[in-house]
Amino acid sequence: xxxxxxxxxxxxxxxxxxxxxxxxxxxxxxxxxxxxxxxxxxxxxxxxxxxxxxxxxxxxxxxxxxxxxxxxxxxxxxxxxxxxxxxxxxxxxxxxxxxxxxxxxxxxxxxxxxxxxxxxxxxxxxxxxxxxxxxxxxxxxxxxxxxxxxxxxxxxxxxxxxxxxxxx
Amino acid sequence: xxxxxxxxxxxxxxxxxxxxxxxxxxxxxxxxxxxxxxxxxxxxxxxxxxxxxxxxxxxxxxxxxxxxxxxxxxxxxxxxxxxxxxxxxxxxxxxxxxxxxxxxxxxxxxxxxxxxxxxxxxxxxxxxxxxxxxxxxxxxxxxxxxxxxxxxxxxxxxxxxxxxxxxxxxxxxxxxxxxxxxxxxxxxxxxxxxxxxxxxxxxxxxxxxxxxxxxxxxxxxxxxxxxxxxxxxxxxxxxxxxxxxxxxxxxxxxxxxxxxxxxxxxxxxxxxxxxxxxxxxxxxxxxxxxxxxxxxxxxxxxxxxxxxxxxxxxxx
Numbered sequence: 274x275x276x277x278x279x280x281x282x283x284x285x286x287x288x289x290x291x292x293x294x295x296x297x298x299x300x301x302x303x304x305x306x307x308x309x310x311x312x313x314x315x316x317x318x319x320x321x322x323x324x325x326x327x328x329x330x331x332x333x334x335x336x337x338x339x340x341x342x343x344x345x346x347x348x349x350x351x352x353x354x355x356x357x358x359x360x361x362x363x364x365x366x367x368x369x370x371x372x373x374x375x376x377x378x379x380x381x382x383x384x385x386x387x388x389x390x391x392x393x394x395x396x397x398x399x400x401x402x403x404x405x406x407x408x409x410x411x412x413x414x415x416x417x418x419x420x421x422x423x424x425x426x427x428x429x430x431x432x433x434x435x436x437x438x439x440x441x
Numbered sequence: 442x443x444x445x446x447x448x449x450x451x452x453x454x455x456x457x458x459x460x461x462x463x464x465x466x467x468x469x470x471x472x473x474x475x476x477x478x479x480x481x482x483x484x485x486x487x488x489x490x491x492x493x494x495x496x497x498x499x500x501x502x503x504x505x506x507x508x509x510x511x512x513x514x515x516x517x518x519x520x521x522x523x524x525x526x527x528x529x530x531x532x533x534x535x536x537x538x539x540x541x542x543x544x545x546x547x548x549x550x551x552x553x554x555x556x557x558x559x560x561x562x563x564x565x566x567x568x569x570x571x572x573x574x575x576x577x578x579x580x581x582x583x584x585x586x587x588x589x590x591x592x593x594x595x596x597x598x599x600x601x602x603x604x605x606x607x608x609x610x611x612x613x614x615x616x617x618x619x620x621x622x623x624x625x626x627x628x629x630x631x632x633x634x635x636x637x638x639x640x641x642x643x644x645x646x647x648x649x650x651x652x653x654x655x656x657x658x659x660x661x662x663x664x665x666x667x668x669x670x671x672x673x674x675x676x677x678x679x680x681x682x683x684x685x686x687x688x689x690x691x692x693x694x695x696x697x698x699x700x701x702x703x704x705x706x707x708x709x710x711x712x713x714x715x716x717x718x719x720x721x722x723x724x725x726x727x728x729x730x731x732x733x734x735x736x737x738x739x740x741x742x743x744x745x746x747x748x749x750x751x752x753x754x755x756x757x
Binding site for chain 1: 532682684688748751
């Protein structure tokens with residue numbers, strides 16, 4: 274027994290600190306006997322590995338808590354408590370998406386202005402949210418040709434926005 | 442056709458390649474018609490000054506005719522090459538491709554006609570022949586007008602503008618005509634319909650080719666009227682677009698239609714004796730302006746497409 278402890282200390286000194294993966298296996302108790310004992314010998318004597326082990330334990334605890342939450346659906350009361358927060362998040366996401374869409378539409382109108390003048394801007398005022406970009410791209414394709422429109426608008430969905438039968 | 446096709450290919454108008462210098466030159470294509478117009482006008486003013494100083498109208502008039510012939514020929518061939526480039530910019534099936542095809546054909550016929558008119562009229566007139574004055578002038582002016590606005594060029598240009606109107610309708614730019622437009626167009630169409638019917642009846646009544654020819658020439662007026670009507674309908678889409686390059690392109694076409702009508706009316710008034718034959722010299726300015734406008738239309742389209750395809754040209 275004394276020899277094993279002595280050997281573990283020697284091995285840990287020679288090989289240095291065990292890897293995070295081995296420490297994770299050690300915490301989970303999944304190492305084979307001799308390696309488990311050697312790692313235990315190192316961890317009990319090394320403050321750095323003790324800190325790393327604590328960190329792994331905390332991480333595992335958080336993960337299992339999250340898994341428990343996902344596996345067991347929250348109670349109705351809990352869901353009701355979280356509802357305003359969820360709604361606020363969704364509203365924020367929607368507002369951000371709308372702002373992004375508007376900025377994109379304004380950028381497109383500014384890009385098209387030297388070619389199609391004020392019309393893209395007046396089209397923007399008349400268009401419903403989300404339908405402006407395809408309409409503006411289609412307009413650019415009609416008056417400038419699809420190659421020039423694609424170079425100008427640089428919108429990935431241009432192919433879908435083009436009128437049928439106009440592109441070979 | 443192949444010569445001009447090669448020219449456009451060399452200019453890299455229909456491809457993404459091309460040297461930076463060529464592309465920069467092409468991206469400012471609308472400056473060249475104005476330059477030709479300015480040089481021709483300056484030369485005409487110089488001729489006028491010569492007339493005033495030397496008191497030799499025959500020499501000044503023949504000088505004017507030669508300047509006009511050269512500048513009109515240059516503008517007509519420039520228009521043809523630029524129209525051809527515009528036609529190649531658009532894909533198969535696009536309405537504007539068909540529109541530019543008709544406008545290219547019209548430009549080709551116009552270029553051929555102007556060349557013939559310049560050779561027979563512009564360079565045929567010298568100081569000696571000017572002595573006969575009115576007859577020579579009237580023939581030359583009539584030939585010039587016929588070269589620019591004959592039934593064939595007018596019909597082809599009308600077909601081209603119809604496709605442009607179709608494109609405007611697809612783009613949501615052409616809506617119901619305003620009351621003012623209806624008030625202008627309905628009497629015009631009724632008059633043109635009656636005139637066409639009369640022309641066709643007279644053509645059918647006279648047997649042989651002469652009858653058909655006279656019928657075709659009688660259709661020139663109604664065709665020109667329809668061309669004007671299409672130009673009027675195109676005004677509102679151009680107004681909606683404002684100051685863009687495409688608006689300038691079709692705005693130049695509208696101006697060309699109105700100037701052509703002004704030139705035809707001037708020719709008619711001179712040949713009918715309502716105006717003195719000397720007015721023909723001033724009327725040639727309307728033809729020069731019309732030719733410049735016809736050339737500016739494809740030049741602006743070329744500018745727009747080349748600048749759109751090459752982002753580094755957009756700031757220039």
